[in-house]
Amino acid sequence: LVIGLDGADWRYIDPLIARGELPNIQRLVETGVRGPLATMRPTLSPALWTTMATGKRPQDHGIQGHAVVHPKGGRHQMPKPGKMAKGFGVPRLYKWLTDRGRIVRSPATSLQRRVPTYWNISTAYDSPLDVVNWWATWPAEAILGRMVTDRTYFWRWAARGFSEVDEAITFPDSLYRQLAPMVMRPDEVSLEDARQFMDIDEETFAASQDVSYRHHELLSEFKYYYSMFETHRRFVDSFLARAKAEGVTPSDMMVIFRLVDMLSHSSLQYSELVEDHLGNAPDDIQRFGRAVTEAYRRVDAQVGSMVSAFGEGNVVVISD
Numbered sequence: 001l002v003i004g005l006d007g008a009d010w011r012y013i014d015p016l017i018a019r020g021e022l023p024n025i026q027r028l029v030e031t032g033v034r035g036p037l038a039t040m041r042p043t044l045s046p047a048l049w050t051t052m053a054t055g056k057r058p059q060d061h062g063i064q065g066h067a068v069v070h071p072k073g074g075r076h077q078m079p080k081p082g083k084m085a086k087g088f089g090v091p092r093l094y095k096w097l098t099d100r101g102r103i104v105r106s107p108a109t110s111l112q113r114r115v116p117t118y119w120n121i122s123t124a125y126d127s128p129l130d131v132v133n134w135w136a137t138w139p140a141e142a143i144l145g146r147m148v149t150d151r152t153y154f155w156r157w158a159a160r161g162f163s164e165v166d167e168a169i170t171f172p173d174s175l176y177r178q179l180a181p182m183v184m185r186p187d188e189v190s191l192e193d194a195r196q197f198m199d200i201d202e203e204t205f206a207a208s209q210d211v212s213y214r215h216h217e218l219l220s221e222f223k224y225y226y227s228m229f230e231t232h233r234r235f236v237d238s239f240l241a242r243a244k245a246e247g248v249t250p251s252d253m254m255v256i257f258r259l260v261d262m263l264s265h266s267s268l269q270y271s272e273l274v275e276d277h278l279g280n281a282p283d284d285i286q287r288f289g290r291a292v293t294e295a296y297r298r299v300d301a302q303v304g305s306m307v308s309a310f311g312e313g314n315v316v317v318i319s320d
Contacts, residue, residue, distance in 0.1 A: 001315045002254040003306060004052075004134070005299050006045060007261025008319035010036055012273045016296055024304030028317060039320060046108040048320040049135040049256065053117040062114040063136050068106055107150070108136040119143045122252065130239055132255040133232045139168030145251050146239070147171040152179065153231050155186050156224040159213035182234040186223035193226055197263070197291045218266040218288055225266075229259040233302055240309035250310055257302065263295040 017026045028034075040048060040058070044065050047058040058064045113136065122129045123144040130146045131137065138149035147170060154164045170176040191205045198218070200208075208219040215221075236255050243250040264271075269278045270288035277285050307315055 001252070001306065001310045001313055003303055003315070003317045004049065004254070004256035005260055005317060005319050006049075006256055006258040007264050008296070008299070012271075012292065012296065015273060016293065021293065021297055022300040024300045024307065025317065028303070028307070028315060032315070037318070043320065045261070045320055046135040050113060050117075052318065052320070053119070053134060053254070054113070054115050056115050060115065062112045063108050066108060068108050068112055107138075110137050110139060110141060110149075112136070118254065119145070119147070128251040130251050130253045130255075132235055132239075132253070133258070134254060134256055138165065140171035142171055146175055148175070148179065148232075148235055152176070152235075153183065153228045156213075156221075156228060159224065179235055179238075182231065182238060184227040184230040184234070186227045189223040189226050194222060197222065197226075197294045199287045216265045218263075218291065221262065221266055225259060225262045228262075229257060229298065232257060236302075236306060237309070240306065244309065252313075253306075253310070255306075257299050260292070260295045260299055263291050267291040 013022060013025060016022045017029070020026075040051065042065075044058075046063050046066055050061050050063045051057060054061045116124075119129050119131050120141070120143070123142075126144065128145040129143060130148075131143070132148040133150055133152070135150055137147060138151040140147040140149045149169055151165050152169055158164060167173075170179065187209065189209075191200070191202055194200050194205050194208075204219070209223060211220040213220055213224075232255065236253070239253070240250055267288045268274060269280055270285045271292040272289045273292055303317060
């Protein structure tokens with residue numbers, strides 16, 4: 001059982017363990033081994049999580065950033081402008097096509113990856129595996145098990161101007177029809193949900209629901225953060241519950257939860273876990289100061305739920 005906590009950091013986990021706020025991660029620390037991992041620079045999630053899935057460096061596995069440039073309607077990556085031929089009017093043609101929407105940017109995809117992943121190797125050895133929300137897994141690959149790609153939840157992509165995809169979202173394809181009723185939409189996030197993370201009144205919450213997307217701004221993004229986490233939590237819990245109902249051992253599983261990373265990007269500067277609030281207003285520090293703490297508490301609860309449902313097995317909790 002491999003549980004990825006995107007953006008998690010011992011600097012904030014350790015004080016929360018000391019306060020008794022993360023009992024499930026604490027239990028794993030006390031009964032297993034722990035330590036800091038050296039990351040790689042730049043700290044771009046698709047590259048780092050693909051390194052963890054392949055054991056290869058980004059320059060070798062092929063996914064080096066968040067976005068890929070490709071012809072509209074196509075999936076395969078084009079060379080970066082700086083690597084194209086300088087003569088024959090190529091840069092001018094590239095700009096002309098980009099300005100007219102013929103060349104577009106999309107999130108990194110599995111088609112960029114040049115080496116096998118753990119799930120490819122597991123499949124080759126007839127060992128079933130479920131993969132949920134791993135970075136750069138769309139389009140879904142055929143594996144011995146289930147693949148829920150990082151495009152299963154599309155609203156945040158759409159808010160950032162990317163188009164929804166309608167194929168290869170899961171493997172097998174039929175899996176998406178089973179999962180679709182579990183998907184939480186951003187407009188389903190309630191005031192009560194938001195109040196678990198911040199001090200917010202009804203009027204402010206209602207206004208935030210109508211705010212257009214602003215990157216790394218808590219009030220505009222919270223509905224995406226929370227509904228994304230809840231969606232993937234439901235998927236994972238359904239897989240484990242089904243195994244229990246059928247009386248079978250759960251398949252190995254690799255899953256990433258992004259709540260800590262996203263809440264940290266938008267609100268770590270307000271957090272009670274840091275001393276430097278970067279000059280933010282005291283009122284904002286009061287309103288948003290527990291958002292990151294609550295994100296850690298939520299993923300800790302999910303770790304506990306999964307470990308309990310998974311049963312006997314090796315558990316790895318990892319961050320990029």
